[in-house]
Amino acid sequence: MMRRMVVVMNLVAFLALGGAVFFAVSAPPTAAADGSEDTVGLVNSATGEWHLTNEQGLVTSFFYGNPGDVPIMGDWDCDGVDTPGLFRQLDGFVYLRNSNTEGIADIRFFFGNPGDFPLAGDFNGDGCDTVSIYRPAEGRFFVINKLGENDGGLGAAETNYVFGNPGDKPFVGDFDGDEVDTVGLHRESTGLVYFRNTHTEGVADSEFIFGDPGDRFVSGDWNTNGIDSPGLFRPASTTFFFRFTNSQGVADSTFEFGSADWLPVSGSFALIGGTTPTTSTTTSTTTGTPTTTTTMTTPPSSAIVQVRDNSFSSQVVTIAEGGTVTWAWVGINPHSTTSGTGSGPGGVPDGNWDSGIRTGGPNFSHSATFSDSGTYTYFCQVHTGMTGTVTVISP
Numbered sequence: 180m181m182r183r184m185v186v187v188m189n190l191v192a193f194l195a196l197g198g199a200v201f202f203a204v205s206a207p208p209t210a211a212a213d214g215s216e217d218t219v220g221l222v223n224s225a226t227g228e229w230h231l232t233n234e235q236g237l238v239t240s241f242f243y244g245n246p247g248d249v250p251i252m253g254d255w256d257c258d259g260v261d262t263p264g265l266f267r268q269l270d271g272f273v274y275l276r277n278s279n280t281e282g283i284a285d286i287r288f289f290f291g292n293p294g295d296f297p298l299a300g301d302f303n304g305d306g307c308d309t310v311s312i313y314r315p316a317e318g319r320f321f322v323i324n325k326l327g328e329n330d331g332g333l334g335a336a337e338t339n340y341v342f343g344n345p346g347d348k349p350f351v352g353d354f355d356g357d358e359v360d361t362v363g364l365h366r367e368s369t370g371l372v373y374f375r376n377t378h379t380e381g382v383a384d385s386e387f388i389f390g391d392p393g394d395r396f397v398s399g400d401w402n403t404n405g406i407d408s409p410g411l412f413r414p415a416s417t418t419f420f421f422r423f424t425n426s427q428g429v430a431d432s433t434f435e436f437g438s439a440d441w442l443p444v445s446g447s448f449a450l451i452g453g454t455t456p457t458t459s460t461t462t463s464t465t466t467g468t469p470t471t472t473t474t475m476t477t478p479p480s481s482a483i484v485q486v487r488d489n490s491f492s493s494q495v496v497t498i499a500e501g502g503t504v505t506w507a508w509v510g511i512n513p514h515s516t517t518s519g520t521g522s523g524p525g526g527v528p529d530g531n532w533d534s535g536i537r538t539g540g541p542n543f544s545h546s547a548t549f550s551d552s553g554t555y556t557y558f559c560q561v562h563t564g565m566t567g568t569v570t571v572i573s574p
């Protein structure tokens with residue numbers, strides 16, 4: 180999708196020579212912690228309605244929770260899919276669900292005090308997200324690496340430390356790509372973003388300005404390089420702004436969606452299909468002028484597919500006619516991306532593209548440009564069952 184365009188620009192420069200060619204990338208791609216692109220969602224906390232987007236920009240909606248609950252997203256059951264959680268600030272109760280569907284909580288427990296702010300993340304890098312809290316009155320984070328159960332209390336935090344200034348809004352992400360989530364803070368009054376890369380007390384490891392006063396912050400891996408970076412939901416224009424690096428600068432991509440009073444969430448939701456996003460009639464928080472706009476989605480001009488041990492991720496990508504797909508080797512085993520049917524040694528190449536069998540971990544990429552619309556299947560010549568599809572759409 181659009182969010183991927185900038186990261187492949189340096190790769191695309193190689194492709195200007197034309198066709199499917201081999202090249203070593205100068206900066207090796209890194210596997211995302213959960214192996215897929217993060218997307219955003221919006222929660223109407225007045226009604227408990229969730230609206231989650233997928234990598235094609237389509238929206239899935241369902242109800243979960245009660246009015247006023249604070250929404251979070253995390254991978255509570257360690258299957259790589261982020262699903263809803265709610266924190267009821269009145270009593271410190273946590274309600275987690277393991278699927279992106281309507282239904283009751285799968286996990287319930289309490290943690291923290293009334294007024295605490297919930298945080299979801301993988302704070303110890305074990306592949307499972309847990310719920311921790313930020314206590315604004317003390318500027319203190321309380322981190323715990325397990326979930327509670329059966330309406331019980333969770334006990335004391337494993338780590339706690341002071342970071343940041345009172346009034347700033349906390350967020351969670353893996354800002355250095357070590358697969359451990361740490362915390363940051365966003366100052367809504369100035370757009371200051373600052374974070375730490377360890378769960379220890381100290382000054383910010385990085386700080387920069389992104390966004391305008393009043394923007395609502397989310398973090399995520401928008402370009403699947405394994406590093407989380409800022410996103411913002413701007414209520415006045417119901418638009419998300421994404422930056423792909425943790426540095427000062429303008430947005431690398433935008434996405435218009437939702438309603439001004441909704442709260443942003445982010446994650447890897449594994450949703451297929453959905454409806455075209457729309458923005459609803461809203462009263463701008465800055466001018467009071469009602470505005471109505473509708474957003475059309477268009478296919479992206481490029482996509483990156485991770486070549487993993489042993490799968491292509493995402494297995495199905497959609498791009499616009501004339502676009503480019505880049506396969507980035509992140510696994511250790513030898514693999515190929517070979518157009519054709521079947522898979523493994525029994526696969527039948529059709530000659531559209533073939534990387535050949537390559538080893539070398541994250542030092543390899545192979546790209547192909549698609550000038551005609553259609554559905555293209557491909558496979559790994561080594562591993563039976565390792566297949567993928569590229570769908571090319573006329574703009």
Ligand SMILES: [Ca+2]
Nearest residue numbers: 254255256260
């Ligand atoms: Ca999950």
Ligand SMILES: [Ca+2]
Nearest residue numbers: 301302303307
């Ligand atoms: Ca964890």
Ligand SMILES: [Ca+2]
Nearest residue numbers: 353354355359
């Ligand atoms: Ca980290």
Ligand SMILES: [Ca+2]
Nearest residue numbers: 400401402406
């Ligand atoms: Ca990233």
